[in-house]
Amino acid sequence: VLTDRGxxxxxxxxxxxxxxxxxxxxDLAERPAEAIEGIAYFTVSELLQNVSKHARARAASVEVWRSGDRLMLQVRDDGVGGARTDGGTGLAGLGERLGAVDGLLLVDSPAGGPTVVTAELPWRARPAGA
Known part of the structure; x- marks a missing residue:
């Protein structure tokens, strides 16, 4: 689906x-480079798995947009909060993977919720005709 439809x-x-x-x-006027698009997909997929496994949420949202030379992703849930990047391998590993491509992962998850995770990736344009 990602390759064919974005x-x-x-x-x-x-x-x-x-x-x-x-x-x-x-909200993207064009598709990012395949590698960046794949990382964005993987990041949101992992974050939604965390919502399913840990958040005890009733609802969540995903927003994706471009801001200058950055691809922005934000996953929110109305769950119990308490997510941390130093509490295990999941979010810490995701942050490391994003950092390897000059990306960034920010987690705002106070006890009692809500949780908002924002990821930034470098914007790289998809080559013409790809």
Missing amino acids: LDAALSSVASRCTVPVKVAV
């Missing part, structure tokens, strides 16, 4: 498998 369709597909309802909003 992030919007691929993330909608992942969201449909989450244990809570997820609203997906992708």
Whole structure:
């Protein structure tokens, strides 16, 4: 789905498998480079798995947009909060993978919720005709 139809369709597909309802909003005028698009997909997929496994949420949302030379992703849930990047391998590993491509992972998850995870990736344009 990602290769053929892009992030919007691929993330909608992942969201449909989450244990809570997820609203997906992708606001991109063009598709990013394949590698960046793949990392964005993987990141949101992992974050939605965390929502399903740990958040005890009733609802979640995914937003994707471009801001200058950055691809921005944000996953929110109304769950119990308490997510941390130093509490295990999941979010820490995701942050390391993003950092390897000059990306960034920010987690705002106070006890009691809500949780907002923002990821930034470098914007790289998809080659013409790809």
